[in-house]
Amino acid sequence: MEKFVQIEGVGQTFATKKGKFVALRDIDLNIAQGEFIALIGHSGCGKSTLLNLIAGLTRPTDGVLLLEGREIAGPGPERAVVFQNHSLLPWLTCFENIYLAVERVFSTKEGKPKLKARTQAAIELVGLGHAAHKYPHEISGGMKQRVGIARALSMEPKVLLMDEPFGALDALTRAKLQDELMKICEATKATVVMVTHDVDEAVLLSDRIVMMTNGPAATIGEILEVKLPRPRERLVLAHDPAYIDCRAAVLEFLYEKQAHIEKMVA
């Protein structure tokens, strides 16, 4: 398999008041270009920690992370992050929020008109052309999250990292954005790593589901390949035996194999 992102023997230990806390250990994972990976697990299993490691926001205490054979030494626009709570700057309009990212990545090569065109294209990609000049507090949660996605995509990242991007949205909005995201990934051939706790979301969107064991000292429990043809239709899939099998496999992992530790913690 082609190795676009390589995660080798990665562990993360935090120093706390009570001593060392091992969040992650022995993570080995290779991600191919254009692949959609879902990280799933109970809360506190370190899936966001792993995403932050790929983003370069934190550095691993053990092991190494590589992108295209080069070590990930810090955060950068080539690994764009869609944050859980959208993290738009409230004093900038949607357009300006995206422009800030576009300007940073492309201003050395392109002039202002081109940068503005890129920004406009990104905002239209998520269907928000009409709201470009609104401020974040003037639009709904779903729209904010779309702007966050547009900002990340506008940088033409090598890897798109998403930290429970739809977690705070209502079910209907979430479904709509999932469909949009699938279309966008189809069109841009993006490599995506998405943290989620939603089994349906993981099965619907991803090529592989990486299931994490419970923390502390969490690691990869199982990896499930989702061999469903694309484009995927949620209504059709609801009755697809392969889809139901995948869903059952993830549920079994989460609620049978990993349930006992949760009980111990609780």
Add this chain to the structure above:
Amino acid sequence: MSTLTMNGDFGSKSRVDRDIHDKPAASSASTPAKEKTMETSATPVMAGTPLGERLGNLTRTAMPPVLGLLVLVGIWFVATHKGGSIPGPVQVWNAAVALFSNPFYRNGPNDQGIGWNVLSSLQRVGIGFGFAALVGIPLGFILGRFAFLSAMVNPIISLLRPVSPLAWLPIGLLVFKKADPAATYTIFICSIWPMIMNTAQGVQRVPQDYLNVARVLALSEWKIVTKILFPAVLPYMLTGIRLSIGTAWLVIVAAEMLTGGVGIGFWVWDEWNNLKVEHIIIAIFVIGIVGLILEQMLILLARKLTKESS
């Protein structure tokens, strides 16, 4: 009195906010709301009712403060009408009319109109405060951004902040050898603490999410300061400025009493020496009103700036 007006102001502010929140809600049902306003403005018969309503609202909001003032003047009148050393409202009013009929006269350095006195006090506050802002705001940014420096400087600030600014006055006199810069310097000292502390606190409270955005985008330090830190810190900074101006205006009166020259504080002391008690009472009102205006101006500025930036 200032707390009274503060409360009144908070009341009115929350009402304004509610109006702002109501508007989008109404316009989200947009078209019918628009039609309604068009109708009311088109038909003159209906235009009368909102006007009457607005007048009613005005009297309702203006009533309590006016009543409060009347009660105050009433108590004052009753307490002084038998005579005594403190003049009553009528005497003070007459003195005020005489005083304000010519606020900008000059009879030598120690006898100038009340307008000049207020202006020179404001000038001192302005200069001292301006320097404090120039030093305090950048310093606050630096302390907020670098934990080591903050840990280094914080004990010093904690030690010096509770010191009455007037305790610094002799040092100022010693260093500057003149009364006027010493007073300005006292203003500088007293207004710098709130600005440093509020700015630093604002910088420390910039949400980690915004800083993560900056890190993922790998923004330059200049962009981080202009696009993220400054807008995020602005409300804290403005609070610091408002507190500073308030303290500065409190302190200038006392400082001028000690240093002399021209200024409202000196004027109070001078009129005490002349035993013109009416003038002292007028001065109390003038100081209160100027302080109120300064505060309101800054609240307005803060509202305007934060509305633009949020």
